[in-house]
Amino acid sequence: MEASEDFEISPEYALNIAARADEAGFRILFRTSITVPIGQIACDIAAEYELDGVVLGEGSSGAMQEFVNNVAIMHILPYARQSIADLTQRVFSAPLLMPIMQRGELQFQVGMDETAD
Numbered sequence: 001m002e003a004s005e006d007f008e009i010s011p012e013y014a015l016n017i018a019a020r021a022d023e024a025g026f027r028i029l030f031r032t033s034i035t036v037p038i039g040q041i042a043c044d045i046a047a048e049y050e051l052d053g054v055v056l057g058e059g060s061s062g063a064m065q066e067f068v069n070n071v072a073i074m075h076i077l078p079y080a081r082q083s084i085a086d087l088t089q090r091v092f093s094a095p096l097l098m099p100i101m102q103r104g105e106l107q108f109q110v111g112m113d114e115t116a117d
Contacts (some may be wrong), residue, residue, distance in 0.1 A: 009034060011098065015108045017068065025050035026064070028072055032080045038092055043083040045076045065110040074103055 016029040026049055033042045049072065081098045088096040 009036060009096070013106060013108075015068070015073075015110075017064070017110060020048075024052070028068065028076070030073070030076050030080060032084060032098075034084065034096065036092075036096070041084060041087055041091070041096070043080050043087065045079045045083065047072060047076050065108075068110050069107050070103060073106055073108070077101055077106075 012033045014031040014033075016031075017026055019026045028047050028049075030045045030047075031042060032045075034040065049067075081100070084098055085095040088094065
């Protein structure tokens with residue numbers, strides 16, 4: 001891939017959330033997948049959050065959605081961006097720089113999977 005090549009890039013994002021077995025925290029897995037003319041690249045970033053003295057339940061979904069979309073996503077996006085740049089530099093010989101996203105540009109409908117322990 002030449003650094004001067006221009007092509008449309010449409011990253012796909014996925015998010016998985018699971019409560020810990022003790023229900024005092026949760027894990028998120030954020031996946032970025034990108035297909036370019038010379039190949040594909042995917043990056044998974046995981047983060048774990050703990051809530052001291054709080055047990056997650058059905059009533060937690062509103063607060064959970066707010067936290068995930070406004071805090072957790074902004075927390076893990078720089079890691080995904082750096083990983084994509086690093087991997088493409090090593091594999092494709094030129095870094096693919098993802099744009100910097102503003103809070104709220106990327107939103108997910110949040111639901112808990114089975115426990116993640």
